[in-house]
Amino acid sequence: MDIIITFIYYCLVAFVSAVLIYNFFKTKEWQKEVLTIIVVLPFLLRLFMLK
Amino acid sequence: MIRKLVFGFAGLALLVFSGISFYQSRRLKEPVVVSDGVTQVVRLSKYFSGVEGTANDCNMYILEGKEPGATFCILGGTHPEEPAGRLAAWIFAENAVLQKGRLIVVLSANRSATTVTRVGGAYPPEFSIPTSWGEQGFRMGDRWSNPLDQWPDPEVYIHYPSGQYLAYVDVRNLNRCWPGRPNGTLTERTTYAFMEMIRKEKVDIVIDLHEAELQYPVISTIVSHEKAQDLAAIVSMTLTDMEGFKMGMEFSPKNLHGLSHREIGDFSDAAGLLFEAPEPFLDATRGKTNTEQLLTGKDDFVVRAGQHGLLFEKIDANGWPIDKRVGRHTSAVLQTMVSWTEMHPDKPMVCDSIPRYADVVARGLGQYLRNPALAKPGRIWYE
Numbered sequence: 001m002d003i004i005i006t007f008i009y010y011c012l013v014a015f016v017s018a019v020l021i022y023n024f025f026k027t028k029e030w031q032k033e034v035l036t037i038i039v040v041l042p043f044l045l046r047l048f049m050l051k
Numbered sequence: 052m053i054r055k056l057v058f059g060f061a062g063l064a065l066l067v068f069s070g071i072s073f074y075q076s077r078r079l080k081e082p083v084v085v086s087d088g089v090t091q092v093v094r095l096s097k098y099f100s101g102v103e104g105t106a107n108d109c110n111m112y113i114l115e116g117k118e119p120g121a122t123f124c125i126l127g128g129t130h131p132e133e134p135a136g137r138l139a140a141w142i143f144a145e146n147a148v149l150q151k152g153r154l155i156v157v158l159s160a161n162r163s164a165t166t167v168t169r170v171g172g173a174y175p176p177e178f179s180i181p182t183s184w185g186e187q188g189f190r191m192g193d194r195w196s197n198p199l200d201q202w203p204d205p206e207v208y209i210h211y212p213s214g215q216y217l218a219y220v221d222v223r224n225l226n227r228c229w230p231g232r233p234n235g236t237l238t239e240r241t242t243y244a245f246m247e248m249i250r251k252e253k254v255d256i257v258i259d260l261h262e263a264e265l266q267y268p269v270i271s272t273i274v275s276h277e278k279a280q281d282l283a284a285i286v287s288m289t290l291t292d293m294e295g296f297k298m299g300m301e302f303s304p305k306n307l308h309g310l311s312h313r314e315i316g317d318f319s320d321a322a323g324l325l326f327e328a329p330e331p332f333l334d335a336t337r338g339k340t341n342t343e344q345l346l347t348g349k350d351d352f353v354v355r356a357g358q359h360g361l362l363f364e365k366i367d368a369n370g371w372p373i374d375k376r377v378g379r380h381t382s383a384v385l386q387t388m389v390s391w392t393e394m395h396p397d398k399p400m401v402c403d404s405i406p407r408y409a410d411v412v413a414r415g416l417g418q419y420l421r422n423p424a425l426a427k428p429g430r431i432w433y434e
Contacts, residue, residue, distance in 0.1 A: 024059070033055060033058050037061070041062065041069070044066055045070060046198075050069075050070040051170070
């Protein structure tokens with residue numbers, strides 16, 4: 001069960017990361033671009049199993 | 052588009068820089084030059100295969116005396132963010148020679164927790180202890196298992212087997228997961244493996260080395276299971292009378308579950324003792340969270356908290372240096388062995404070559420860390 005929950009968790013992290021990166025390219029406001037970059041960093045660090 | 056590229060590359064640079072830092076910190080090799088008294092080094096998975104190949108398959112250093120006697124186990128690194136516990140155990144693994152009895156030393160009881168620092172806590176990733184041959188680096192660590200090894204956390208942590216509700220994050224706290232279970236989380240499997248070791252090796256006393264914030268009432272004390280109350284009381288009195296530092300004694304609460312001093316005593320023939328030393332680095336009112344504060348224990352904000360009567364241990368401008376904190380632990384462990392032997396002459400425990408409090412304070416902890424460059428073949432291990 002733990003393995004399944006962990007797998008779903010990493011799928012969610014990947015999904016949120018993808019949405020954030022999509023928003024980064026979609027937005028036209030520079031403040032939102034900076035915000036998206038800052039927010040996506042911990043998601044990517046977790047996705048790549050670095051932190 | 053150019054703006055997006057600039058921001059994108061800046062973000063990528065941050066990701067790479069922080070990623071490399073976390074990766075290197077997680078894999079920092081900590082050498083252990085084992086004492087001549089160490090006769091075996093085994094992995095925890097020898098006792099329970101459920102931790103084999105995981106971050107928590109830690110080394111266990113076994114020292115055997117010339118004569119039989121009691122079996123003691125020292126657990127360092129239950130909470131790696133309390134470094135005096137690990138470093139005191141390190142001194143035993145690198146220096147101890149046993150005359151009577153058997154000693155099992157663990158330096159990274161929750162090895163997973165040594166590979167991460169507090170998320171959002173701005174902890175230094177590692178720290179160094181000066182020695183006569185240079186500096187030895189250690190991973191800083193955290194209180195809880197690395198989320199990369201055990202995640203996600205539940206809404207509420209329900210302790211097994213008591214069913215007691217505990218804080219969700221303590222599902223990764225080694226000292227809330229005793230006695231563990233074979234099919235549980237990594238942290239529960241780790242404590243289960245230690246319980247198997249304690250039962251199979253017929254351990255008499257388990258000593259779990261910790262540090263605590265000065266705002267926490269359980270500080271500068273021995274927490275004892277009822278099986279070892281007489282022993283803990285005499286150790287407490289002797290240390291306070293003879294060694295120049297105050298050491299209290301408290302009973303392990305019967306209704307607070309998951310702690311080593313409670314569950315080891317309840318689920319094995321061994322008795323559990325937990326030693327606490329003061330660590331201002333853990334105080335919520337601390338100032339800078341850096342290596343200097345960690346090692347000197349000096350902090351003006353914690354001193355001011357003391358002036359307002361908010362602390363359970365004294366502190367002044369001299370702080371609580373790491374030498375004092377480690378020396379407290381080495382003296383407390385040695386005194387436990389001496390007092391145990393007086394109480395159980397048929398099952399003695401006699402250990403040589405370990406410095407007491409006054410020696411560690413006078414000479415410095417670094418004097419007792421051995422140079423890996425001079426290690427004999429086969430006598431060096433890595434945590």
